Amino acid sequence: MCGIAGVMYRGGDKDFSTGEALIRMLDGCQHRGPDSTGFALYAPEAPGRLKLRFFIDPASESDDESAIAAIRQRLVDLGAAIEEEARAGDNYRVTIRYDGDVQKLSYEMEHAAKVISIGTSLEIVKDVGSAHDVDDRYHVNEFHGTHGLGHVRLATESDVKPEASHPFWATGFADVAIVHNGQITNYWKMRRRLEQRGFEFTTDNDSELIAVYLADKLAQGVKLQDALSTSIDDLDGTFSFLVSTGDEIGYAKDRLAAKPMIMYEDDELVAIASEEVSLNRLFPGRALNTREPAPGTYATWSRST
Amino acid sequence: MVSLDLATLSVRDANAQLRTLGEAGEDVEILNPDARHHIGVGLTAPIHVTVQGSAGYFCAGLTDQAQFNVSHNVGWGVGDNMYSGSVVVGGNAGAIPGVAIRGAEIVIKGNMGSRAGQVMKAGTLCCAGNANFMAGYMMYGGTIIILGDSGERVGEDMSGGRIFVAGKVQDLGSDAMLTDLDQKEIESIHEFLDRYGSKAPKGFSKIVSAGKKLRYGTPETPMRSIPFNTFSGHSAYWNPKVQEDIAIKAQSGRYRIRGYGGARPLPHLSDIGFRKDLTDAGTHRDVVAKVRMETEIGGINGARPLKLSMPVMIAPMSYGALSRSTKYAIAMGSAMSGIAENTGEGGMSDAQRDAAGQLIFQCLGGRLGWNIHDMRRADALEIYISQGAKPGLGGQLMAKKVTPELAQIRGIPAGIDLRSPSRHPDILGADDLVIKVEEFREATGYQVPVSVKLGAGRIRDDIKIASKDGFDFVELDGMQGSTGAGSAEVIDNVGIPTLPAIIEAVEALEEINARDKIQLVLMGGLRDGIDAVKALCLGADAVAFGTSVIVAGGCISCMQCHIGQCVTGIATQDPAHEKRYQPEVEASNIHRFLESVRWQIAAITQALGYDDVTSLNREDLVALTPEAADITGLPCEPPGSDASQRQVGVVS
Structure with a gap:
């Protein structure tokens, strides 16, 4: 039960204030979800490097330094070379050089700590509170990049905690993230089939499934738009979701259109949100020619087009 | 400009x-x-x-x-x-x-x-x-x-x-x-x-x-009704009611529709007793004057609260299921006792508005009789999500009761078997609901409390959502609640009973530290002041009575509410039947019943050692059966133990 937002700026690898844009859009629809807020932010990738973010639980018994030391050690054990590291809010952020299997690294690190995201270009920031609360803690407004997703959450069936909030990173796959409004009713059935094939899930949240489902297709060489097309058939329930990869952004909407979605497109950008009020936050005082995606449809946009 | x-x-x-x-x-x-x-x-x-x-x-x-x-x-x-x-x-x-x-x-x-x-x-x-x-x-x-x-x-x-x-x-x-x-x-x-x-x-x-779905295909065969109290899970397996059900379905080929509440025995408030010896309850003269019972409901976020003379209100029942005279009598009776009446589905009438001291206006998915003018003259608004007797389903009103006058008020064609929508057009999730609540607040200048009626189902999640969506109070309706018409299978087999409902609701609010952010009104098979006190002890801020008020006002519990030919003139829209009903007389009966409730609440509260109903708490209770103890977490002191000897039925 939530509000979603996504933005992609056209124009290749230039830096845009995507953090600020998403804060505004989410502030516009914060009424849809007061419990937690999150951002998936993409900056141009640095070749050979991976950015990792971890939750360092402030309520944990062990102190932060030893938790971080353990993560560091684990990374080194797995063959990663640490290049840069920093604390941000309750996160530990680290850039590594790593040329091994990302899925193996992801699962190993997931077993050792709470991973938020792994990517060459993706970083996820999410925590309890409003868009402005999360910005105060993590300085999302300073983030410049090419595209990103955002989400405000009203927890209905699972707890209010940072790891249960969106965006969801596709555990095991670099750079794939989703935000979802709705409920996937064949969650366990789909999850068991993916688990049979060796995939791991880190939460019981139905939205994580969408991320892993799509990332699995992408890893098999399926195009994002084709993965979105099959998702409409394969997923049961109500959904309006946005997905992003290193260079694409896309949406899919269920056939009942139970969850709203509206979009705006011009020469500069593509923006999609649950409500027009979020889109208008990017263009105060301007009446926009928006479009409501039809039920049961999907679409993708690429940075390069 | x-x-x-x-x-x-x-x-x-x-x-x-x-x-x-x-x-x-x-x-x-x-x-x-x-x-x-x-x-x-x-x-x-x-x-x-x-x-x-x-x-x-x-x-x-x-x-x-x-x-x-x-x-x-x-x-x-x-x-x-x-x-x-x-x-x-x-x-x-x-x-x-x-x-x-x-x-x-x-x-x-x-x-x-x-x-x-x-x-x-x-x-x-x-x-x-x-x-x-x-x-x-x-x-x-x-x-x-x-x-x-x-x-x-x-x-x-x-x-x-x-x-x-x-x-x-x-x-x-x-x-x-x-x-x-x-x-x-x-x-x-x-x-x-x-x-x-x-x-x-x-x-x-x-x-x-095309008109093919406006009426049920085969009408139910009218049969001599079997009274409410002669069948239950305690009687023989093939009891008369089971036989009657089979015989009728053999004719109609579909589920049965009936009125009234569930007939299956379930753990209920009667399985709870008081810890203290209440032998002296009610021996004080003028006990009502000695216990503070005034209760405000709905003011928690700044709206004008309902001011109840005791923590009791009338449960929502529609003009439609009930006759206009009955709704009028309940409005009068509730006003005499200083509590709130509720319109239920199907709109508000001038007579009801004038007679009721305080009136809650209910909004359902069909928006039948819903309008801005009556919202403004209501004392509280209530968004109906579902009902204890038939959670997840809409109301049913058989053609006999959909008279031209009733149809005009609701804005629907006369003479159809009305199956009210089970969902609101504009509430498909908690995120939409918050926008709806805000619309109601805007429409009434933030003056009128906005509540939600929840049939007990997914209580823990639903109550948390109600709190997050900013409602002022919840009317929580357990499975033992009645209905004017519902599928018999659903009434007896679907809901969550009232007792676990209140327990889970209170726990849910405590889990998110929101117990003081929303008020709980419990309903669903509450019968008298004793049940009311138990509900208050378990954490309800107030209770609501539906069926017991109807019975006080002349209902004979024949369970034929859906047919539309109620012999007492209560559950009918037929003028020939309705004229048997004497609103003034029944209003006095309802009032007297409500005063007996007041007296019971006061007598027990005082016997428990308090002078204010807000002092009632869980520690005052024990469970009388192992099932009730499991549900409530209260210590089990079954009949035969000391506790059961101490419990007395307080009679007014």
């Missing part, structure tokens, strides 16, 4: 100014709307409002007489429940444009979203572009004109009204059919389009209800 700039003004402040300007007859222009929600909600003056830009959800919702012009787009639910007046939208409209309108004219120059005109009763909704799926879904009356294509399943389950489509009719909905237009209809469409400057296309297809 006055300009209100939303770049500097909140929608709430702008709406307050709009109402004042409306009374002064001043036209208004809204600048920088930036797609914000609730613009113009609750306006009831004949002024022009021009919105320069796009509006969000529920633009012009809950209005009467005003004329709106929006230059660009609107979000979901434009013109929600409008009575008269007009909205012209220059761009596109989101889902459910014209939802539940009762007579306005709404024109969308662009395309419109899904479920246009859902549950509309009268008026005209016109779209110059294409409609999305299920236009006219469950519409009861009025006209939809679509100049583009119809979208899928047009006219799904419509029971009245007409849909005209100039473009392609993609797909007819269930129980919708194509028919011919007459010359008069063509002329009236042309006249309408002329008025709004739209060009009339060459021809139209006309879609109406």
Whole structure:
């Protein structure tokens, strides 16, 4: 039960204030979800490097330094070379050089700590509170990049905690993230089939499934738009979701259109949100020619087009 | 013309100014709307409002007489429940444009979203572009004109009204059919389009209800009813009621419909006892004066609270299920006892409003009888999500009870077997619900408490959502609650009983530290002051009585409420039957019953050692059965133990 937002700026690898844009859009629809807020932010990738973010639980018994030391050690054990590291809010952020299997690294690190995201270009920031609360803690407004997703959450069936909030990173796959409004009713059935094939899930949240489902297709060489097309058939329930990869952004909407979605497109950008009020936050005082995606449809946009 | 700039003004402040300007007859222009929600909600003056830009959800919702012009787009639910007046939208409209309108004219120059005109009763909704799926879904009356294509399943389950489509009719909905237009209809469409400057296309297809689903196929065989108390799980396996059920289904071939509550024995408040020796309860003379019972409900977020003389109110029961005289008697009886009455589904009458001291106005998915004027004169509003007796289902009102007068108030065709929608058109999740609550607050100037009625189901999650969505109080209805008509299978097998409901509700609020952020009113098979005190001890802020009030007012519990020929004149719309009912006499009976409840609450509270009902708490209770102990977590002191010896039935 939530509000979603996504933005992609056209124009290749230039830096845009995507953090600020998403804060505004989410502030516009914060009424849809007061419990937690999150951002998936993409900056141009640095070749050979991976950015990792971890939750360092402030309520944990062990102190932060030893938790971080353990993560560091684990990374080194797995063959990663640490290049840069920093604390941000309750996160530990680290850039590594790593040329091994990302899925193996992801699962190993997931077993050792709470991973938020792994990517060459993706970083996820999410925590309890409003868009402005999360910005105060993590300085999302300073983030410049090419595209990103955002989400405000009203927890209905699972707890209010940072790891249960969106965006969801596709555990095991670099750079794939989703935000979802709705409920996937064949969650366990789909999850068991993916688990049979060796995939791991880190939460019981139905939205994580969408991320892993799509990332699995992408890893098999399926195009994002084709993965979105099959998702409409394969997923049961109500959904309006946005997905992003290193260079694409896309949406899919269920056939009942139970969850709203509206979009705006011009020469500069593509923006999609649950409500027009979020889109208008990017263009105060301007009446926009928006479009409501039809039920049961999907679409993708690429940075390069 | 006055300009209100939303770049500097909140929608709430702008709406307050709009109402004042409306009374002064001043036209208004809204600048920088930036797609914000609730613009113009609750306006009831004949002024022009021009919105320069796009509006969000529920633009012009809950209005009467005003004329709106929006230059660009609107979000979901434009013109929600409008009575008269007009909205012209220059761009596109989101889902459910014209939802539940009762007579306005709404024109969308662009395309419109899904479920246009859902549950509309009268008026005209016109779209110059294409409609999305299920236009006219469950519409009861009025006209939809679509100049583009119809979208899928047009006219799904419509029971009245007409849909005209100039473009392609993609797909007819269930129980919708194509028919011919007459010359008069063509002329009236042309006249309408002329008025709004739209060009009339060459021809139209006309879609109406096929009428196959308006009545149940086979009526139930009337049989001599078996009284409520002669069957239950305790009696023989093939008891008379089971045999009767089989015999009737052998004729009708479908599920049975009946009134009243569940008959299955379930752990209930009677399985709870008091820890203390209550032998002396009620021996004090004038015990009522010694215990503070006044209770305020609904003021927690700043609205004007209900002021109850004791923590008791009347449960929602509809004019429809019950006769007008019965609703009138309950209103009088509740006023005599200083508590609140509830309209239930199906609207508010002047007599009921005047007779009731305090009146809660209930809003259901069909919006039958719902309107801005009665919202304003209500003392509290209640959004019905579901009901304890039949969670997840809408109300049923058999054709016999859908008289022309009742149909007129509800805005539906007379003589149909009415199956009320089980869902609200505009509440598909907690995120939509929060926008709906805000619409009601805007419409009533944040003065009237807004509550939610929840049938006990997924209680833990639902109560948390109710708290997060900003409701002032919850009316939580357990499985033992009654109904005017429901499927017998559902009544006996579906809900969650009242006892676990209150336990889970209180736990859920404690889990999110919200016990003081929302109030709980418990209902569902509560019978007297003893049950009321137990509910208060378990954490309810107040309780509500439905069936016991009906019984106090003359009901003989024959369970034939759905038939419409109630011999006592209670559950009927037939004047010949209704005239047997004497509202003044029954009001006094209801009042006396409520006073016995007051006396019981006071006597037990005092015997427990308190002088204020708010002191009642869990520590005052024990469980009398292992099941009740499991459900409540109270210590189990079964009959035969000391505790059971201590428990006494307090008789007034």
